[in-house]
Amino acid sequence: MPAGLSDGLPPEAGFEAAIVERLMAAFAAWGYERVKPPLIEFEDSLLSGPGEAMAADTFRLMDPVSQRMMGLRADITPQVGRIAASRLTNAPRPIRLSYAGQVLRVKGEQMRPERQIGQAGVELIGTTAAAADAEVILLGAEALNAVGVKELVVDLNVPTLAPALLWEAGIGDARNLIAALDRKDMTAVRQAAGELTPLLEALIHAVGPADTAIEALDALPLQGSAAKQRERLREVVMLIRAARPDLTLTIDPTDHRGFEYHTGVTFSLLAPAVRGDFGRGGRYVNQAGEPATGFTLYLDTLQRALPAPAAPNRVFVPNGTPATQAQKLRGEGWVTIQGLEAVKDDAVEAWRLGCTRLWRDGELAELK
Numbered sequence: 001m002p003a004g005l006s007d008g009l010p011p012e013a014g015f016e017a018a019i020v021e022r023l024m025a026a027f028a029a030w031g032y033e034r035v036k037p038p039l040i041e042f043e044d045s046l047l048s049g050p051g052e053a054m055a056a057d058t059f060r061l062m063d064p065v066s067q068r069m070m071g072l073r074a075d076i077t078p079q080v081g082r083i084a085a086s087r088l089t090n091a092p093r094p095i096r097l098s099y100a101g102q103v104l105r106v107k108g109e110q111m112r113p114e115r116q117i118g119q120a121g122v123e124l125i126g127t128t129a130a131a132a133d134a135e136v137i138l139l140g141a142e143a144l145n146a147v148g149v150k151e152l153v154v155d156l157n158v159p160t161l162a163p164a165l166l167w168e169a170g171i172g173d174a175r176n177l178i179a180a181l182d183r184k185d186m187t188a189v190r191q192a193a194g195e196l197t198p199l200l201e202a203l204i205h206a207v208g209p210a211d212t213a214i215e216a217l218d219a220l221p222l223q224g225s226a227a228k229q230r231e232r233l234r235e236v237v238m239l240i241r242a243a244r245p246d247l248t249l250t251i252d253p254t255d256h257r258g259f260e261y262h263t264g265v266t267f268s269l270l271a272p273a274v275r276g277d278f279g280r281g282g283r284y285v286n287q288a289g290e291p292a293t294g295f296t297l298y299l300d301t302l303q304r305a306l307p308a309p310a311a312p313n314r315v316f317v318p319n320g321t322p323a324t325q326a327q328k329l330r331g332e333g334w335v336t337i338q339g340l341e342a343v344k345d346d347a348v349e350a351w352r353l354g355c356t357r358l359w360r361d362g363e364l365a366e367l368k
Helices: 012-029 049-057 077-085 130-146 161-168 175-183 186-205 210-218 224-243 299-305 323-331 346-352
Strands: 040-042 059-062 069-072 095-104 116-125 153-157 248-251 266-270 279-285 291-298 314-317 335-338 357-360 363-366
Touching: 012 095, 012 116, 012 130, 012 299, 049 077, 049 279, 077 095, 077 116, 077 291, 116 130, 116 299, 130 153, 130 224, 130 266, 130 279, 130 291, 153 224, 161 175, 161 186, 161 224, 175 186, 186 210, 210 224, 210 248, 224 248, 266 291, 291 299, 314 323, 314 346, 323 335, 323 357, 346 357
Parallel strands: 153 248, 314 335, 314 357
Antiparallel strands: 040 069, 059 069, 095 116, 116 291, 153 266, 266 279, 279 291, 357 363
């Protein structure tokens, strides 16, 4: 198989499907309605708005029908934004949409080498309210708890805070400095920041549990847009605390990687001792210029973190057993494996096919 691609085999493929089913049920319970974007669409729509950030990760090919370039989606969020901005433009706002599906990327990442990734997520479109930021974070936490994730950590970020601070200080091209802040590279920051060095060093150190991080941010002399973003972060934390005081909240105000198209409060969903994040999300603007927020969950991380489901109780139903009896067993919750031809020893055959029970002489017999 090509690097980063693999077959989904039993029982892992069924496990992933079960996770998706439970996540979608959690999303629906909060009023999020499911949409199903296509795997591939024209490049100019796929890579517009927030999709522009995924251009380097997108496979491209020529459509033999229209002779136009097409892209194979590397992320579903931009597609949902397009649907809201076009097909659902007249739907009342805010609109709540959910999705699940596969994406394909040109190359993997260090923490996620897979190139084909299962995603499930939600988008809340058409409102700037802080309550919307809090809602998607709370929903993400509740959905992960519902599938069995314990010790969840919500890491809150404001990737636009540092750029706003640098812009207000008159620093035009701040890409290298923002990258240094993201890496927490004090040496690079000192070399490039000049008079802003003490402020940026303090911003780097405003990392950790939400309460202490907010206190550290409050001590910074922020103005204008940077001050407003700090205030929004504080408001979102208060709303989350009021609804879920049990949630572990941390803050990293300089985290920028993976949030290139976001415009406000963002977050990552993590757990101790789990490689990679369960998902990430935050505030952005869709193709029609509407404010939106949402998150994407990664099914590969979930499968690694959650215990494998118990094998189902399988009953071997020998060849010649009335069909009505097998139907009755399935109705009672058993998984039936039908014998397709007569065999010398039904018990041996049942064991060979991974069954735990055998239907024999009108009753269930346990295999030992």
